[in-house]
Amino acid sequence: MTVATEEEKQPEKTLAEKETLAKKVALFYRVFSGSVLFGRKGTILWDSWEMWIMQIFITPPAEMAFFFLLAIAVYHDLTQAQFTVIGNAVQSMSFAAVFAVANITSQDKWQGTLQTLIVTPANRMALFIGRAMFQIFMSALITAAAFIYADFVFGINFAHANYLALGIAIVLTSVMMISFGLLISSIGLFMRTAMIVANIFLFLTMLVSGVNFPVQALPLWLQPVGWAIPMTYGVLAARGAIMGASVLSLGTILLKELIDGITVLFVGYFLMKGFERLARKSGRLEEY
Amino acid sequence: MVLSAKNFVADPQFVIPCIIAPFIFTMVSLFFIVSSSSNNVGASALLAAVLGGGLMGVWGTTVYGSANSIGFDRWNGTMEATLAAPSPLIWIVLGRVLWNTFIGVINGFIVLGIGMTWFRVGVGLLNPGLFVLATILTYVSMSSFGLMLSTVYVLSRKGGFIENSMEIPVYIATGTSFAVALLPFYALPISFIIGPTWGIEAIKRAAVGTAYAYGPLLPTGYWTDIAFMLVATLAYFALSFILFQRVETIAKKNGTIEEY
Amino acid sequence: MQVVEEPESAKSREEFAIEVRDLRREYVTRSFFGKSSKVTEALAGVTFDVKKGELFGLIGPNGAGKTTTIKILTTLLTPTSGRAFVMGLDVNRQIYEIRKRIGIVFGGERGLYNRVTAVENMKYFSDLYGVDPGISRKRIPELIHLVGLEGRENDKVEKYSRGMKQRLHIAKALVNDPELVFLDEPTIGLDPAGARDIREMIREMEKWGKTILLTTHYMFEADELCRRIAVISKGKIVALDTPSGLKKLVKDISVVELQTYGATESFVEKLKSLNDVIRVVADLDSERQFVKIQTPNAADVLTKVTQVADGVKIIDKSIKEPTLEDAYLRLVEE
Numbered sequence: 001m002t003v004a005t006e007e008e009k010q011p012e013k014t015l016a017e018k019e020t021l022a023k024k025v026a027l028f029y030r031v032f033s034g035s036v037l038f039g040r041k042g043t044i045l046w047d048s049w050e051m052w053i054m055q056i057f058i059t060p061p062a063e064m065a066f067f068f069l070l071a072i073a074v075y076h077d078l079t080q081a082q083f084t085v086i087g088n089a090v091q092s093m094s095f096a097a098v099f100a101v102a103n104i105t106s107q108d109k110w111q112g113t114l115q116t117l118i119v120t121p122a123n124r125m126a127l128f129i130g131r132a133m134f135q136i137f138m139s140a141l142i143t144a145a146a147f148i149y150a151d152f153v154f155g156i157n158f159a160h161a162n163y164l165a166l167g168i169a170i171v172l173t174s175v176m177m178i179s180f181g182l183l184i185s186s187i188g189l190f191m192r193t194a195m196i197v198a199n200i201f202l203f204l205t206m207l208v209s210g211v212n213f214p215v216q217a218l219p220l221w222l223q224p225v226g227w228a229i230p231m232t233y234g235v236l237a238a239r240g241a242i243m244g245a246s247v248l249s250l251g252t253i254l255l256k257e258l259i260d261g262i263t264v265l266f267v268g269y270f271l272m273k274g275f276e277r278l279a280r281k282s283g284r285l286e287e288y
Numbered sequence: 289m290v291l292s293a294k295n296f297v298a299d300p301q302f303v304i305p306c307i308i309a310p311f312i313f314t315m316v317s318l319f320f321i322v323s324s325s326s327n328n329v330g331a332s333a334l335l336a337a338v339l340g341g342g343l344m345g346v347w348g349t350t351v352y353g354s355a356n357s358i359g360f361d362r363w364n365g366t367m368e369a370t371l372a373a374p375s376p377l378i379w380i381v382l383g384r385v386l387w388n389t390f391i392g393v394i395n396g397f398i399v400l401g402i403g404m405t406w407f408r409v410g411v412g413l414l415n416p417g418l419f420v421l422a423t424i425l426t427y428v429s430m431s432s433f434g435l436m437l438s439t440v441y442v443l444s445r446k447g448g449f450i451e452n453s454m455e456i457p458v459y460i461a462t463g464t465s466f467a468v469a470l471l472p473f474y475a476l477p478i479s480f481i482i483g484p485t486w487g488i489e490a491i492k493r494a495a496v497g498t499a500y501a502y503g504p505l506l507p508t509g510y511w512t513d514i515a516f517m518l519v520a521t522l523a524y525f526a527l528s529f530i531l532f533q534r535v536e537t538i539a540k541k542n543g544t545i546e547e548y
Numbered sequence: 549m550q551v552v553e554e555p556e557s558a559k560s561r562e563e564f565a566i567e568v569r570d571l572r573r574e575y576v577t578r579s580f581f582g583k584s585s586k587v588t589e590a591l592a593g594v595t596f597d598v599k600k601g602e603l604f605g606l607i608g609p610n611g612a613g614k615t616t617t618i619k620i621l622t623t624l625l626t627p628t629s630g631r632a633f634v635m636g637l638d639v640n641r642q643i644y645e646i647r648k649r650i651g652i653v654f655g656g657e658r659g660l661y662n663r664v665t666a667v668e669n670m671k672y673f674s675d676l677y678g679v680d681p682g683i684s685r686k687r688i689p690e691l692i693h694l695v696g697l698e699g700r701e702n703d704k705v706e707k708y709s710r711g712m713k714q715r716l717h718i719a720k721a722l723v724n725d726p727e728l729v730f731l732d733e734p735t736i737g738l739d740p741a742g743a744r745d746i747r748e749m750i751r752e753m754e755k756w757g758k759t760i761l762l763t764t765h766y767m768f769e770a771d772e773l774c775r776r777i778a779v780i781s782k783g784k785i786v787a788l789d790t791p792s793g794l795k796k797l798v799k800d801i802s803v804v805e806l807q808t809y810g811a812t813e814s815f816v817e818k819l820k821s822l823n824d825v826i827r828v829v830a831d832l833d834s835e836r837q838f839v840k841i842q843t844p845n846a847a848d849v850l851t852k853v854t855q856v857a858d859g860v861k862i863i864d865k866s867i868k869e870p871t872l873e874d875a876y877l878r879l880v881e882e
Contacts, residue, residue, distance in 0.1 A: 027678040030675050030678055030681075031675055031676055031678065033675070034671070034672055034674075034675025034676065035672075035675070035676075037672075038661075038664075038668070038672045041663065041664045041668060043663075044663055047663060048449070050449035051449070053449075053453075054449060054452065054453045058453040058457075059453065059456065062453075062456040062457050062460065063456055065460060066313065066456055066459060066460055066465070067316065069460065069466050069470050069471070070313075070316070070317050070320060070465055070466050071320060072466075072470060073465075073466030073467060073470055074317065074320040074321055074324050074333075074466075075320065075324050111658060111659070111660075111661070111662065112654070112656070112658025112659040112660075113658075113659055113660065113661060115624065115654065115659065116652070116654070116659050116673070116720075117676070118624065119622055119623065119624060119647055119650075119652055120647060120673065120676040120677055121644050121645075121647040121648045121676075121677065121678065122675075122676035122677070122678070127676065199308055200308050202308070202309075203308050203309050203311075203312040203313075204308075204312065206312050206313075206316060207312050207315050207316060207319075212316045212319070212320075213316070213319055213320070213323060217319060217323055218319075280623070280624060280625055280626050281625075281626050282575075282576075283573075283575055283616075283619070283625050
């Protein structure tokens with residue numbers, strides 16, 4: 001990864017300005033590790049214990065219960081209801097993996113630190129993913145808790161579950177979902193509507209990612225939206241893992257998720273670069 | 289009074305979040321109904337579902353909005369100014385809550401409209417007159433509930449936590465999307481004492497005719513529903529009045545209003 | 549306007565920290581539906597140089613273009629036209645290189661992470677600037693010492709006073725040992741003692757050999773600190789000189805200063821209508837009012853003041869030499 005695209009456009013470079021690859025990697029790592037440490041401490045969102053309680057103990061089981069009961073009411077069928085339970089257990093990561101990640105930039109905006117971040121030479125990818133690391137951890141934690149509810153409250157049968165495959169599906173999905181956090185953050189550099197988008201994203205996956213019913217049941221035009229979101233594959237993989245599928249047999253799904261997530265990550269990264277340039281042109285950086 | 293509330297509510301950043309969850313939840317329930325209706329569940333179930341979605345829209349904005357309009361005061365440091373205003377706090381907050389709930393009604397209509405268009409749900413109301421009456425009374429009842437909730441918020445910023453985490457449980461408990469009878473027995477008393485539960489029941493009764501929320505559990509009728517709701521609503525107003533008097537004294541004494 | 553000369557010789561690049569040539573910036577504001585648009589010209593052709601190691605002031609009224617200039621020079625904004633070089637690097641193209649070598653202090657309380665300590669703020673920005681940890685471990689305590697935050701450096705920033713936050717802003721701007729520091733209204737909103745401390749730090753930074761570009765609202769501050777000052781008004785530089793050079797612009801006048809009790813608008817109007825009065829600046833808000841009258845004929849005006857007093861009690865009156873503020877007012881208003 002190059003440190004700056006602007007640099008490439010320089011007409012001439014003096015020797016001192018040139019950076020060796022090793023130095024670039026070291027710089028990337030410093031920005032990344034510094035941001036990892038800062039990601040927890042500097043983020044207001046998880047500062048209050050109420051937020052922890054709400055996001056781990058209240059919202060996930062409430063959402064799971066809503067769709068569980070809704071499915072019972074409509075289908076009168078426990079299997080259908082349990083289908084939604086697993087989907088919503090994975091979906092419960094949305095808050096940490098997407099909303100909280102998008103919130104980082106938004107928080108930087110209203111406390112006025114975004115400008116000071118932008119004027120640093122730090123690599124944006126290292127900065128962003130580093131800051132998001134804590135949210136990845138929270139995301140996996142919340143989802144793990146949700147699967148415990150799935151077992152004890154909603155009676156999902158874990159007898160055949162392949163825990164390794166389930167664990168990999170949860171962690172991979174947590175990591176890959178931050179790509180949408182980045183995407184929304186990029187929008188936030190330029191538009192004030194970013195948190196609205198983040199709010200929509202908090203629930204959108206319930207509809208389009210096969211959480212409550214298969215993606216194939218969606219109207220045709222909406223299905224690509226589902227397949228563009230890594231969670232869609234994550235939900236499939238989690239269902240497979242609970243039925244006992246091995247990591248290897250879920251390989252294709254997980255690989256698709258990986259490719260999808262990385263693609264979105266790069267789209268988000270270049271969008272961020274583009275929006276940064278656009279914001280410099282229009283002078284809208286510190287508005288929100 | 290209403291103007292100050294407008295400042296807050298008019299911002300799409302605050303309004304839109306309240307409509308997303310109800311919208312998505314309604315869409316999912318419509319997908320459920322459509323996919324299960326090989327045996328023809330019929331128009332009434334679809335209508336009940338979109339109505340439920342609309343009611344969630346109102347609820348969400350009431351619960352979330354009444355909490356946050358006061359939270360907004362805390363942020364801006366105008367809480368003290370609000371407390372120092374010559375009119376009693378309860379009237380100021382009531383104004384905001386009524387306004388928020390009204391925005392909620394608009395939110396509800398949006399959810400309703402989209403749901404109806406997308407799934408081509410018919411508007412054939414069984415009894416339009418009773419439907420309108422029940423809707424208006426439910427609006428008042430939801431406002432009274434919001435008013436009562438907001439006392440918590442005047443006292444402490446933790447109120448936001450309580451109210452935010454109540455959103456989905458309230459959808460479940462008041463039978464917006466499915467019968468309350470599905471809930472475990474220990475949850476039933478909670479939904480019985482929430483006034484709007486009865487209103488939602490009455491609205492659905494007037495719209496599609498079937499006793500939706502309680503099912504076989506409590507074979508009540510439209511007017512009993514209304515009566516139960518009115519009792520609950522009056523109780524909320526009375527309770528709010530008492531709570532606000534106490535809260536105002538406590539808040540002024542402890543100075544907890546200043547901590548944002 | 550001055551003739552625009554392209555800075556091209558290698559020598560000029562070595563000598564100057566900042567070179568600005570006919571810099572222009574327009575803002576386009578669109579209405580909600582994007583149908584009509586309005587173009588505001590924030591910078592209408594600005595040219596100046598700042599030498600390495602110089603403490604350079606940029607003063608002007610609100611909206612004159614100070615912040616726009618700083619934003620362009622700090623790579624936060626692209627100019628509509630014209631060129632600007634920072635440490636010989638093009639602000640349009642060598643963004644990354646420039647960012648590594650400059651430090652910025654934005655005025656006001658915002659822009660710090662409140663939930664963490666001063667040291668954590670500085671450590672994080674050191675990482676973002678790619679400062680070697682070994683160096684930053686030594687540098688951060690030094691900077692904490694410079695800004696006088698010892699003993700409080702491990703407190704969360706949210707507990708800091710306004711003045712302490714501002715000092716931390718300065719320390720944070722120096723974590724990458726920048727050659728050039730931008731200070732955008734660093735004393736705004738501070739109490740007199742806090743502002744004095746900040747000025748002391750600015751002097752210290754100058755001693756360290758840093759080039760400093762300072763914008764300020766306070767004329768005495770610019771007078772006290774800056775080697776050279778550019779006065780910017782309506783997007784243009786209307787004067788660029790040393791403080792004493794600028795004051796020479798108003799050497800033909802002196803200032804009658806009054807301290808009054810009960811002065812009103814009509815009193816100010818009467819003063820304005822007196823012969824030889826160029827400008828009256830009055831602060832009528834406090835219990836005692838301070839009125840400054842610019843005039844080429846101070847002795848004459850001084851005697852006439854009592855004639856128009858009409859119930860206004862004049863507590864004190866004196867004749868003063870014109871200050872930078874008088875020069876500034878003349879430049880900005882004419």
